Amino acid sequence: MSRPSGLLSNRPSLQQWAALLGLSLVMTVAAEAVHLPAALMIGPMVAAIVIACAEGTIRMARWPFIAAQGIIGCLIGRSIPLTILDELAKDWPLFLAGVVSVIAIASTMGYLLARAGFLPGTTAIWGTSPGASTAMIIMSEAHGGDVRLVAVMQQLRIVLVIGIAALVAKAWAPSGTALALRVDWFPTIAWGPFVTTLVLAGAGAALATALRIPAGALLLPLAASMVFSGTGLMTIELPPWLLALAYGLVGWSIGLRFTWPILSYAFGLLPRLLAIVLALIAACGLMAGGLVVFAGIDPLTAYLATSPGGADSIAVIAASSNVDMRFVMAMQTARLVVVLVVSPIISRLIAERTVTSAESRPGSR
Numbered sequence: 001m002s003r004p005s006g007l008l009s010n011r012p013s014l015q016q017w018a019a020l021l022g023l024s025l026v027m028t029v030a031a032e033a034v035h036l037p038a039a040l041m042i043g044p045m046v047a048a049i050v051i052a053c054a055e056g057t058i059r060m061a062r063w064p065f066i067a068a069q070g071i072i073g074c075l076i077g078r079s080i081p082l083t084i085l086d087e088l089a090k091d092w093p094l095f096l097a098g099v100v101s102v103i104a105i106a107s108t109m110g111y112l113l114a115r116a117g118f119l120p121g122t123t124a125i126w127g128t129s130p131g132a133s134t135a136m137i138i139m140s141e142a143h144g145g146d147v148r149l150v151a152v153m154q155q156l157r158i159v160l161v162i163g164i165a166a167l168v169a170k171a172w173a174p175s176g177t178a179l180a181l182r183v184d185w186f187p188t189i190a191w192g193p194f195v196t197t198l199v200l201a202g203a204g205a206a207l208a209t210a211l212r213i214p215a216g217a218l219l220l221p222l223a224a225s226m227v228f229s230g231t232g233l234m235t236i237e238l239p240p241w242l243l244a245l246a247y248g249l250v251g252w253s254i255g256l257r258f259t260w261p262i263l264s265y266a267f268g269l270l271p272r273l274l275a276i277v278l279a280l281i282a283a284c285g286l287m288a289g290g291l292v293v294f295a296g297i298d299p300l301t302a303y304l305a306t307s308p309g310g311a312d313s314i315a316v317i318a319a320s321s322n323v324d325m326r327f328v329m330a331m332q333t334a335r336l337v338v339v340l341v342v343s344p345i346i347s348r349l350i351a352e353r354t355v356t357s358a359e360s361r362p363g364s365r
Contacts, residue, residue: 007054016051016058023047024248034170040247041316042166045159048255055260060253068249069217070205074197075243076218076315076329077225078236084226084326088334094295098287099335102306103342105283106130111350113276119269120146125350127153127273128280130308130339149273152266155257157277157308162254164281165307165314169300169321185240193237200224200234219336247316284308297327305331 008016028043051058088095106128113124126140127150140150201221208216228234266273288302297305301323304314318328 008051008056011056013058016056020044020047020051020056020058020252023050024252028248040244041251042162044248044251045162045255046251048252049159049258052256052258053260053263056256058256060249060256064249065253066205066209066217067202068246068253070201070221071238071242071246072250072315073204073218073221074201074225074236075238075246075319077222077227078229078238079315079319079325080222080226080329081326082226082230084330087326088330094291095331095334098291098306098331099338101287102130102284102308102335103339103346105287106280106308107346107350109276109280109283111353114350118272118276119149122350123149123153124276126150127157128276129154130157130280130284130335148262148265149269151257152262153273153277155254156273157280158254160274160277160281161307161314162317165304165317168303169317169323185244187239189239190235190237193235194239196234197225197237200228200236219333222333250316280308298324301327304328307332 008019011019024044024047026043027047028039031039031043107125110125110128113119113128114122118124119127123140123145126136126145129136136150136154140147204221204224205217208220213220225236229236284306285303288299288306291297291302291306292299295302300321304318304321304323305328307314314332315329318325
């Protein structure tokens with residue numbers, strides 16, 4: 001794969017950010033024109049990938065992404081009433097089956113791929129984990145995986161999940177649904193609730209980051225806003241322009257991670273990486289089919305609920321679609337928590353078993 005001409009590599013950072021902003025606006029308008037769900041996130045994400053492929057050198061700072069997660073956490077928390085806990089308690093076998101099945105599918109797929117030598121070392125195990133991407137990338141390097149391929153697989157999973165879920169939501173949405181929604185981008189703001197919402201989002205995200213809670217920048221504001229909003233202690237005020245900014249920051253953060261060296265290194269393996277990620281998404285889709293057939297869940301809700309991460313991206317798509325938001329977020333949140341706690345342990349055990357099995361084969365030494 002030939003190296004690009006470096007269209008942006010020698011350009012000042014200010015020009016690169018201007019190009020990213022302009023291209024993001026174009027992509028977002030195009031996505032909105034076809035009524036694509038989560039257009040405010042997908043447009044900037046695609047634009048950022050284009051900039052990265054053109055050898056752009058700009059990178060997202062950590063704190064804007066953390067702040068965006070806090071705002072999205074408040075959005076999700078506002079959308080989820082406290083009665084969701086009753087739903088989890090009432091249908092706990094269904095949620096348990098869904099969470100365990102997705103993790104089991106990913107772990108089994110990674111183990112079989114590692115045993116077959118489909119990817120070097122234990123790369124497949126870490127790359128197929130349905131969540132906690134940062135932890136998987138870090139742990140892979142210490143257990144014989146190729147950290148670059150794991151990073152590509154994890155980011156490819158996120159991009160494909162977002163894209164496919166958005167297309168499925170678009171195809172399933174009732175005709176004219178998107179046209180019926182008119183957004184007042186700059187409404188009158190209730191300044192008291194707005195300021196307290198910003199404080200909640202910022203303080204919650206900052207505290208979670210300081211305590212090193214995995215995905216805490218999203219989860220802590222989510223939980224706090226759900227409790228405060230559900231009990232009537234405060235009103236969550238999120239004007240559309242602020243949400244658009246948060247969506248854009250999330251899209252840029254994902255897209256700009258696709259630097260040219262990583263893409264170039266993985267290009268030769270792209271067909272098999274695509275096959276692995278698509279197989280994982282398809283397997284989760286079959287799980288969604290089981291929810292439709294055996295639990296009576298509507299297809300789009302089931303599909304979004306079982307999509308293999310990330311929870312924030314699926315939340316954006318679900319919020320703009322005609323689905324059972326409570327069910328989707330209950331399943332996604334429950335799986336995220338379980339993945340963060342259990343998946344690293346499972347992955348490490350499988351990696352150690354795979355390495356032991358490989359070393360014990362005749363001629364391995």
